[in-house]
Amino acid sequence: MTEHSRMRRFIPNIWLWIAILIIAFPIWIVFSASTHTSAEILAAPMPLIPGPHFVKNYSEAILEGSKNLGASAITMLKNSMIMALGISSGKIVISLLAAFAIVFFNFKLRSFCFWSIFVTLMLPVEVRIMPTYKVISDLGMLNSYAGLILPMVVSATAVFLFRQYFMTIPREMAEASQIDGATPTQFFWHVLLPMTRTPIAAMFVIQFIYGWNQYLWPLLITTRQEYYTILIGINRMLSGADVQIEWQIVMATTLLALIPPALVVIVMQKQFISGMTDREK
Amino acid sequence: MANQYEFKSKALPYLLVLPQMVIVFIFFFWPSAQALWQSFFLQDPFGGRVIFVGFQNYTRLFTEPAYSYGQSFRVSVAFAVCVALLAMTVALFLASQANKKLRLGTFYKTMLIWPYAVATMVAGVLWLFMFNPNVGVIAWFLKHKLGVDWQHLLNSNQAFLLITLAASWKQISYNFVFFLAGLQSVPNDLIEAAAIDGAGPTRRFWTIIFPLLSPTTFYLLVMNLVYGFFETFPIIHQVTAGGPGKATSILVYKVWRDGVINLDLGGSSAQSVILMIMVIALTVFQFRFIERRVNY
Structure with missing residues (x-):
């Protein structure tokens, strides 16, 4: 500690509290709105103190959904969860296998494979929307979980990240396992995987959030209500005239959409931070 | 790696990379090649005739005023730069405040990191709701207390301000994590030495800490620009729909609108190709830089 005066130690706390309150303000407004009736919200300004309709609004949002939508939050949360888990676990599984091959084997197309995968970093969905859409529709995967998940995997x-991590593992371990008569598959399963738990957890947090928050892709390929993810549902509820929007339901759904990824970040904060900052290396 | 032990197996490694490669080819290379291919053709949206037009789809973008590609480009740059500056400045300030031995340190960190989990689209909805001219709390406050009539669907400056605020709000937490990690790796004895030499906190920050942070700052600058350019589609789509007029129609929004709504496949593909070149340039630029840093 360089400065010791009390004031100097106190000021950072003030700034941080101000920032926390400003950053959390939108959420407070949303929460507040989700506990009032539509009429109360429309009679601007809406009250900033939460009202008594919490249970009614949330049960309506979860079980029925907005009238003009035809999909309940529970269905959409389920779809979002399937998409997020599918994308994150799919990414982790196929990346582990690919990284294992690239680091522990010597094969002809090794660097070709590595660079092909590397290049995908430069081709986010946003820049190849139409053709990817066409591929999915040719494969008959519009309005399906496979269509939602596979192109993101x-x-x-x-x-x-896994390649980086595998390269720090001493090769003698692979050699020793070979001498002991273990096959490469057994080495992967019994030695490598247990050692990789931490990076896997870190990757999971990041990719779960990535999957949950996908928007453009589901917007393109889900036209049937039973495949709406929660974000698409919110978008559809809001695409109407202001008077028809049931703000209290929309806001309850928004809060529900926000809770799962926020929980993952808060509960797994340590893995999340290491997963994020390790990427840079 | 030459002398490292490696498993000897002919077929297994191919089997292991197969799933990844299949997906890479079906969902990345094939569509990207198609985008490139289609960008040279003019196509009837209903699957009819296809005419080879060479670079016409590209020249159309830059010469036809109705396309307003130049305007879209300018808006994208302005938007990305504003978001990067705002989100990075606030995050650096907060990280330097949080990088002190505070009793509530962990709590502060959690409370500043959670917005990272919020979907870009939801960030748009949150800000849209507060600034909605009919029901928004802040729109009401601006109108009745400050006399500002907030109409972001009519006023293009207000629309721009709103999407910038929404996009920056979400990005602060990302920058905060990296700045805090960067600040924590600044050696303490350097700072103490400067303090003994009589440098005050401000001077110490600008002459010692900030230069040492420059790799982090540079990395974040690139990431924030990429975010502003390519990942903010949901905010535009939800909050302004590119309007009023085309005032907030950034490039990724335009490529979607021209392709999906206006069914101009050739034009949309040409835009896709330009975007790909931009992403590739940014990525190469960044990797070059990181490589150089590693060599130090």
């Missing part, structure tokens, strides 16, 4: 980031 490639991850240069995860392959990199």
